[in-house]
Amino acid sequence: MGGRWNLLLLALQLSFIAVLSNPLCPEGFFQEDQICKDQDECDPSEYAPKSFGPCGKDARCINTNGSFYCQCKDGFISSTKTLNFSAGTSAKCKDINECLEYTGLCGPNATCHNTIPHYSCSCDEGFISNTRVEDFHHGDNVTCIDINECEERALCGLNAACTNTPGSYSCVCNAGFVLKSGKLSISGNQEQCEDVCMIDKTICGNGTCHQGDSGHYCACHVGSTNYGNKGSRCTELKCGFFEDMNYLKEEFPLDLVTQSKNICLELTGSLKDKVQLEGDDILQRLLSMIDKVLSGGAFKDKRKVSIFLDFMENILKIVAPIIKSPGTKRSSTHTELQLLVRRGVDLPQGPVTLSSKHVKLDIKLETAAGELSSYPGFTTVSMLSYSNLEDSADGFFSGMKSQKFKIISKVSTVTVSNINTNHLEEPINLTFYHLNQSGESNHTCVFWDSSEEGTWSARGCSVVESNTDYTVCSCNHLSSFAVLMALHEIENKFELQLLTLVGLSLSLICLFFCILTFSLIRSIQGPRTTIHLHLCISLFIANLIFLAGISRTDHQVGCAVVAGLLHFFYLAAFCWMCLEGIQLFRMVVLVFNTNFKTLYMMAGGYGVPAVIVGISVLANAKGYGTERYCWLNLDFIWSFFGPACVIIIINIFFFLITVWKLAQKFSSLNPDMDNLQKIKAFTITAVAQLCVLGTMWIFGCFQFRERSITMSYLFTIFGSLQGFMLFVMHCLFSKQVREEYGNIVSRFCTPRKKSYSEFSFSNSSKVQASKSNHDTGESQI
Template sequence: MEVMDSVTFRDLYIDECQGPSPADCGPHTNCANVPGSYYCTCIVGYKPSSGKAKFTHASENSCHDIDECQGPSPADCGPHANCASVPGSYYCTCVVGYEPSSGKSKFTHASENSCQDINECNKTPDICGPKTMCINTNGSYRCECLAGYVPSNGNTTLCKVPSIISSVQFVAIKETFRNFSLQGKRSSENSNFSSFFNSTFGFLLSTFGDGNATLSLENATLPFNSVLNSTSPWDSGDKWEVGSAVTVLLQSVELAALATALRSPERTKQNMMTESLAIQTRLVTGNCSQHSEVFTLSAHEETMDVRCDTITGTATQAGVGAAAFISYSTLDSIISARRLSEGNLPAGGKLEKSHLNSRVVSGAIGDGRPINLSIPANFTLRHKQAKKEEEEARCIYWKVVAENGSWSEDGCTTVYTNSTHTTCSCDLLSSFAILMAPTAVTESYPLTIITYVGLTLSLLCLFLAILTFRLCRSIRNVSTSLHLQLCLCLFLADLLFLTAVTRPGSQVRPDSPLLLACAVIAGLLHYLFLACFSWMFLEGLHLFLTVRNLQVVNYTSANRFKKRFMYPFGYGFPALVVAISAAVNPGGYGTSTHCWLSLDRGFRWSFMGPVCAIILINITFFVLTLWILRNRLSSLNADVSTLRDHRLVTFKAIAQLFILGCSWILGLLQVGPAAAVMAYLFTIFNSLQGAFIFLVHCLLNRQVTEEYRRWIRGFRTSSTKSQMSDLSMSAVPTTSTKME
């Protein structure tokens, strides 16, 4: 018993973990002593390789580090944080661009800390560099150039003003100078122009010398003022020299103005005025808030209206665009119409009577290159002298061809004019002016008298023809129905032409209701005259089918078929043409001078095209009809009077086609020396169309004249009976007489 107690007592005091020969549990372990024995376990942050939680020697097991960041239950560090595993433990840190809210750089759970965005723009104000703005983003930031500046070599921390030093226009000016210099003879004979070119390029080189320097509009353009004030280069040069010099001057001033606008981003609008020129520039930065936004630039008393997206759309750098508008005080006397004009301006005597009647203005956007605009820009120019009634205001622009320039009308339309101003709509940007020329077609007094007398007579004849076709039952058939519809359309067209305002006048503004009414009148005239030709086409078709079917015993079904479709075609086809024309070019109806189709963009062919097609088709019908009458029916034992009647009807239809159709063709021939003769023929034939129809289809129609005779005899008989009745009544004594 004592021995047993002694052994137990001794065992209780033996500690295998701390004895002279402690147990070998291995690294990263704990040794735990128990009565009579011991065991090993892995410390916190480690796990046994064999999976046994307890062991007695390192040879049985080993402890490996636990990866708390990647384990089956990873540590919850929270958003915008990284988990870092260390031997036996882990810690959390905020990712780049975020900082801990508590200030502790390391933590072990999201509940201890949270990571919030670092505002680098506030923390380091100059982080992006000069001429830039810092924009904070989640976890980072970005740099953008200030409005009016662009990145330098793609680096947004280095921003500069846009440069147009490599402009195609600038290269073209250098080429012009080179070509001028190659003219050795001219250059040696006229030193004034050599001096002009050298000084002009000196001005440009000084302007573009430092691509990043901020320019002053006055400093950039003031040197050109001395060139404009000097008279020696302009007076001593020939047409080629003056044209080249003017081209270089205009393009140089435009480039200098645009460069000034682009290099002064702090000033979105700049103005400058001297005794020789006035300039206004506009810098547009960013996207246009509204696609329909229009900028108006003004210089002197002239204005230019251009859309915002037009300016930014042509910019060399996205979102940055510039526009310049220049008005020259004295340049119109240098480039007069008689000295520098292109072949399509008024020729001969009209050119001698033409003169520039406004300042020369220039409009430029982008980098100064000539550009065609998808949406035209409007220029309003003030007349230097009041416009006379017999004058026509024409919008012209400076057209550059082969380093030389001249006036041209292509691409510009006069949309409004009065005695003091003219508004031009141009689909390109260049230099512009107003040319006063004699009216293209003088509305002479004889033509006016012919028009009114002829239309009045035609209206009367058409009215009688309509009554005849409507009331004369003996001649009612498909042909008279077609004649009736033709007369109705022509009567309404002539009446509208005679009574409507066909000349709105020069005092009417572009947005005036009178111009809208004029466009409606033009559309109605377009429809009614096309309807006349539609019914003429149906007349030719009916005549051809009738002659072709003379051999058929019963062809009433064919007549019913024609009646069923002739009204939809007669009135539907012109409506379709007018609808398509109005949809394609709604501005083609009505101008500031006439309520008819505009001559721009070939819009008159929306009328002349169908007319020419119908004339050609009807001529084909009539030729075939005559051929059938001559060949096929000549061998038949048909009624000779029937053949004679059809021949007569055919010749009448051909004559009608000639008078109604060819008269409009004469309108296309009013050019050249014979323009006046064609104008008289056109007026006479068109104004007497109604009288001719009444003559052919009524007075020369045997059945109609017989009906007229019956009507006249009936009227005379009725009048005689009325007179006899009056006489008999007067012979009867009154009651009072009898009483007496």
């Protein structure tokens, strides 16, 4: 036991002696000559040649006493954004993009190029460094300066001037030369500047292009002018408007017409004796002469109004370009004028406003100038308001709806230098201040249409805003404008339409039964039955067309056809009614049982209306169809009412004589009392029929009066129920027709069937029994 402990003690002693003779060094050190020395972990000899060392790629190792740490090389940054990191971490070094990190690193007119691990700077195209080096860095005291290409070489050719720009240059054509592409300038030699007179054959409009020292100029042809601006295109002036002095001097003072003509001829170079054109003086004299015309009172003639307004539009277009920029504003006893003038090579742009006491105009200058291809080098806008022209132009509303109107604003003429104003891409706005406050809100914007001798029309104009004080109008063309107020509007429109629909539907059914009755029942056949039959046929077709097509105004030709058919068949109804009156007259006054031949009746019933309608179409085809209904135009309505009134008067004349003769026969106690009673019944029926047909159109005449709502209802009721009333008078009130209706009903209701011989005998007996009534066509009340 003691031996073992001795051996263990000996081993411990030997180990202690060994430690004392070779001591242990801490991590990061190594023992050399019994001394612990620092181990250089960054020593590259310790690693293979292709190895990046303990810190990895793009990093450098920094040794410390007993350890080391890592840093990214210049131009790199650690992924952990820390300056120092250890090899055991996940940090990696990535390249710094200096061009993104540091704005303006290379200075102005230079471009930064990122490289690994650094960057480089180079001057932009058109610039060069002051030290003539290609690449540089921030801090090298290098700047990029512009290269003046125009000094180094001839780049633009003979007909253009070189203009240096920062980093580049441009070629601008000399005066009188242009580029085919239409560009204002180019850089390089893609194309050359060429003579504008050769490139653009229309540059002078109605003139000839010539090349001069200061550029091209235009020599205007006879009848055209560029108002002394030789570089502008020539515009044709229509002096022919003033050439026909005969009709103008009847309406206006001769000096006004003569001077206007001379101004136009002087501008076009056609006047032999030259005059000095002073725009302001001409304008003042023109307004004075207009005052003289308007002081003579209202024209009351639409032809004169058309001539006057056309004259003003033409003379304003001629005089306006003579006025100096920026324009003028003048007023006289009967006029207010504001005139705007803009001159320049480029098209003007932007909104402008012209205003007077009663009217305000908002328009864009590009609208007034027109297209560049027709731009004459100036832009004019004029607005002329008249103090009393509304009195002359009031009442001419044939181009409007079938309604009564009144002008409630001043009339104003608007003109511009743009020659294409029939349809403007950008509409103008006109604000009219009402002459009197009006509680009515039914205002209409209109222009004066001279195409048909003169009328107010709403075509192309609409109301933007309206109240009791003013109305704002938007129009897509130019002319003379005003605002109208509808004096009355037919109220209860839905109720009237419902009455018409129900009444006409009932009448069509009744007329259909009338046509069947008069054409199929033999016992009542006769001349008057024939007249009744064709009267009902005419009214049936007229009512059917009215119901189906009176409001189909979307197709102009179709609407005119509907109006023509209504004109024909309503006149035919009156003609057949007139034939009935004449037939009664012949029966009573001339000889009993005297009848018309069927051919003569057809000629009178359908031939006369056909002649009237044919003449009307040849005289005025445009009179058929209005904006609201497919009926006759108000100016043309008497082509229907005239013949209708004549027929009514003729029938009244014949009926009065018939009644007088009947009274004489009754007073003489004529033994043929049965026939007299029948004729008396016929006469009463015919008079009642005349009242039914004639009364409707009498009420129709009152439709053109203001606020005729009562007449509207009466016209609608009587007009739509005509067929029903004819059925009542000629069928239900006729004893013979009622009996026939009863026989027909009994045949369908009686279960016993008659033999053919019985039916023939019964029918023949009825025919024989009523033979005395064939010629008169009995219709008793």
